[in-house]
Amino acid sequence: MVQILTYLGYFxxxxxxxxxxxxxxxxxxxxxxxSRLQAGTKASTLxxxxxxxxxxxxxxxQPGHWNWFIKxxxxxxxxxxxxxxxxxxxxxxxxxHKIKPWTKEDIDAYKDYIEHEGIEKESEEIKNE
Amino acid sequence: MNTILTILIVVGAIILVGAAIFAVVKxxxxxxxxxxxxxxxxxxxxxxxxxxxxVALTEAAxxxxxxxxxxxxxxRNTKRFEDD
Amino acid sequence: MALHFNLMDIIVLVIITLAxxxxxxxxxxxxxxxxxxxxxxxxxxxxxxxxxxxxxxxDRYIYLDIALIYAVLGFVGVIVVARYLEGGV
Numbered sequence: 189m190v191q192i193l194t195y196l197g198y199f200x201x202x203x204x205x206x207x208x209x210x211x212x213x214x215x216x217x218x219x220x221x222x223s224r225l226q227a228g229t230k231a232s233t234l235x236x237x238x239x240x241x242x243x244x245x246x247x248x249x250q251p252g253h254w255n256w257f258i259k260x261x262x263x264x265x266x267x268x269x270x271x272x273x274x275x276x277x278x279x280x281x282x283x284x285h286k287i288k289p290w291t292k293e294d295i296d297a298y299k300d301y302i303e304h305e306g307i308e309k310e311s312e313e314i315k316n317e
Numbered sequence: 318m319n320t321i322l323t324i325l326i327v328v329g330a331i332i333l334v335g336a337a338i339f340a341v342v343k344x345x346x347x348x349x350x351x352x353x354x355x356x357x358x359x360x361x362x363x364x365x366x367x368x369x370x371x372v373a374l375t376e377a378a379x380x381x382x383x384x385x386x387x388x389x390x391x392x393r394n395t396k397r398f399e400d401d
Numbered sequence: 402m403a404l405h406f407n408l409m410d411i412i413v414l415v416i417i418t419l420a421x422x423x424x425x426x427x428x429x430x431x432x433x434x435x436x437x438x439x440x441x442x443x444x445x446x447x448x449x450x451x452x453x454x455x456x457x458x459x460d461r462y463i464y465l466d467i468a469l470i471y472a473v474l475g476f477v478g479v480i481v482v483a484r485y486l487e488g489g490v
Contacts, residue, residue, distance in 0.1 A: 198409050201454065205416040208447050212423030215443060221435050224427070228443040236450040239413075240468075243457045256457075259465045263453065266472040267446065274442055274476035274483075281483035282435045319404050321411050328418055332425050339429060347434055347482065351441050354478055355428065358441075358448055361467065365452055370463050377470045381445065385478035389485055 190249050197246035204239025207231050220290035221282055229275035236271075237264050322366055333359045344398055350388040354381060410458060417451045438482050445475045 214227025244260030247253045283298065333356060340352035357380025364373035406414075421444060428440035449471040456464030 201413055202409070204450065205413045205420075208420040208450060209416050209423075211443060212420040212427075212447075215427045215440060216423050221433060221439070224436060225439055228424075228439055232443050232446045236446050239450045240453050243453050246457060255462065256465070259462075259469070260453070263449075263465065263469050263472050266469065267449070270472065270476040271442075271446060274479040277480045277483040278435060278439060278442075281486040282433075284487040285435070287433065287435065319406065321406060321414050322404075325414065325418060328422065332421070335425065335429065345434065347485065348437055351428075351434075351437055351478075351482070355425075355441050355444060358445060362448060362452065365455065365464065365467060368459075370461070370467065373467050374470060377467055378474065381471065382474040382477045386481050389478075389481045393485060 193245055193249050197242045197249075200238050200242030200245065202242075204235045204237070204242060207235030207238065211235060221287060222279060222289050225275055225279055225282075229271060233267060233271045236267055240264050240267075326363065326366060329359045329362055346392050346397055346399060347389070350385060350392070353388070354385055357381060357384070404458065406458065410454075413454060414451070417447060417454075420447050421451075434482075434486065438479055442475065442479050445471055449475070 208231070211228050211231035214231060215224050218224045218227055240260050240263050244257040247256035247260075289296075336352045336355045336359070340349040340356070343349055343352075357376060361373045361376045361380065364370075364376060424440050424444045424447065428437050428444070431437050431440060449468045452468045452471070453465060456462075456468070
């Protein structure tokens with residue numbers, strides 16, 4: 189039982205560390221802010237969640253360490269709640285700051301969505317800017 | 318002290334000094350505020366490794382949220398770029 | 402303090418340290434303010450994960466609280482900066 193927990197925990201921890209490294213690599217290599225946001229936030233969220241779950245499983249090897257596992261689950265829930273909010277707010281702020289996406293064609297799907305759905309307040313704000 | 322912890326402290330010290338020089342050199346005050354947040358993060362890791370969890374807890378809570386909010390609101394009420 | 406790390410712990414710590422160095426490179430280089438804020442946020446999340454792992458290695462239960470603080474409060478600064486870029490705090 190202890191051996192199974194050790195293998196599973198170290199597998200999750202190594203997977204999370206590799207995902208954190210891939211998030212850093214995507215931040216360095218990708219061309220513009222929106223794709224960098226996509227790499228840096230999704231991969232980092234998954235990597236941190238996997239690594240913390242692995243730590244919670246590794247702590248279960250010692251008897252009476254259920255509180256480690258429960259606190260690890262609480263940290264995972266808070267990361268899963270808070271990190272996509274910051275990514276979304278930063279992408280929205282960058283769009284309102286009029287930063288153009290890196291595309292070959294001139295496509296702005298978000299503006300088309302706003303005009304098509306008739307969200308008048310937001311489209312007026314964008315036109316006024 | 319362990320070898321890997323020593324390597325971690327050396328890399329953290331390089332990041333710390335780099336962020337501090339960045340905060341001094343740049344003219345943009347928003348970037349200086351973000352660099353201050355990074356400095357607080359690395360300092361919290363140092364306190365953690367040196368076995369002082371209460372100081373690390375205080376540094377984390379103050380440096381990551383409170384300082385950033387106060388500085389950004391102050392910059393909002395004045396102006397963003399400093400001039401000579 | 403007598404800590405005994407096995408090979409897997411050292412590999413994981415080295416990989417996370419490399420991730421921190423890559424994030425800090427983008428923080429120094431990135432042309433826009435949004436790039437730098439995003440790099441700082443990614444550094445926060447990576448550091449929270451590394452602090453949880455170090456807390457397991459040190460075997461102290463209270464060390465998880467620091468990672469909990471970063472998980473709860475880490476997004477506040479990013480939201481304030483994003484609201485500033487959007488036009489109103």
